[in-house]
Amino acid sequence: MGRVAEPRRYQLQSEAANRLIEQLVETLAIPPETRGYFSQMLITVLKLYEDGASTGDLKITNTALKELRYSFKVFAPYAEVPKVTVFGSARTPAGEPASVAAVTFGRRMVEQGWMVVTGAGAGIMGAAQEGAGGERSFGLNIRLPFEQEANPWIASDPKLITFKYFFTRKLFLVKEAGAIAFFPGGFGTCDEVFEALTLMQTGKSPIVPVVLLEVGAAPYWRTWEAFAHGTLVAQRLIDAEDTALFRVVESVDAAIAEIMRFYRVFHSARIVGDNFVFRLRRPLADAAMRELQRRFDDILKGPADQAPGPLPQEGGTHPELPRLVLPFDRSSYGRLRRLIDFVNAQ
Known part of the structure; x- marks a missing residue:
């Protein structure tokens, strides 16, 4: 049997340039959990040079990146x-x-x-x-x-x-x-x-x-x-x-x-693994959970569940809020909206 190919790294053609990027993010003491994102963004920008991007394309990228960066900054305190x-x-x-x-x-x-x-x-x-x-x-x-x-x-x-x-x-x-x-x-x-x-x-x-x-x-x-x-x-x-x-x-x-x-009961949502996780202002009663499963079984891959607080992958966000864990099959977001309405009616 042949050898399994190693995953291809996202990097520049120049090894010297790749080393300089690694040195730069280390010099700035960027935290390990976000360092990879900064490295990849720097690589992406310099790949435009390797690709021979036109001046027009560089102007679009430059302006868009500046607008994104500044907007993130303005909204962050709120x-x-x-x-x-x-x-x-x-x-x-x-x-x-x-x-x-x-x-x-x-x-x-x-x-x-x-x-x-x-x-x-x-x-x-x-x-x-x-x-x-x-x-x-x-x-x-x-x-x-x-x-x-x-x-x-x-x-x-x-x-x-x-x-x-x-x-x-x-x-x-x-x-x-x-x-x-x-x-x-x-x-x-x-x-x-x-x-x-x-x-x-x-x-x-x-x-x-x-x-x-x-x-x-x-x-x-x-x-x-x-x-x-x-x-x-x-x-x-x-x-x-x-x-x-x-x-x-x-x-x-x-x-x-x-x-x-x-937002009466529903607070917010995020994806955790294969599941949609709803943060709720209060947990649902057992009878409501059974009814939810019955009404929305067409968009659930398995039984819905509840947790008293954050799942391990959530990093402790909103620890005071209970969770509704939904194995949503992503077939109909309109039906998911109706599920939110059901939750808020409880």
Whole structure:
């Protein structure tokens, strides 16, 4: 029998350069648990040189990496504060019902202990920022040739981040969100709602409450919802269960109630090995566990279980919270959203 090939190392073609990278991370005393990531990032950047990357490609990589690094830095002090991202038209005038609702929504979410994240523009974004106030909000601006100067409520705040690229900006608009609220808007808003739902539908983003506020000129989201059911579901382009990933609501009160209900028992989730692990605010009763198994057996590969605290692989995160361990088969994130609803009803 032949010898089994050793796993190929991720490294540069130059052994001397590889040694210099190792020496650099050691000199900086980077902790062992993260050293490999820093080494691989340095190797990746220098592989662009080995690949003969064009100046244009280098500019994209350079700018994107800078935007990522700076955004991580700005958000880091607020990692434990829940945030809601608000999307909507930059063209909605102040005083219109949708703008008034966005002001109220921003203010009410801050009263609930949340921070507000917007795209930093005018219209709905500026209204939500006005309601939240600069101290309790973030603005993720984009450089455009028209209609996108930062609104006055965030313009001078250090939590304003200006992006060159939509893809880096959109990453943080979704990544930092513990909830997402969509007000009526144009192409950008429609793009953002479909992208957010696609990320959740495919398991690329954690499931969070997505509320579509039917405020202002109507129908808007009801028409969109009819398209989702009457065309996308009807033509089997999405599953009927995928529509569980969003809620159309008629008022600010209903939107806030939906967001708060999502976190009534459910706290957060992470993947541990082959399992989805839910952190809960309180454990489920035995009868609820039996009913959960019965209702959601179609998406579970085996019996669900509970643990009084963190699993060993979690590193002691949130030690005060009990765990629900789910052998989720990842076949339907819409069904997983309904499972979260079941948990919160207990």
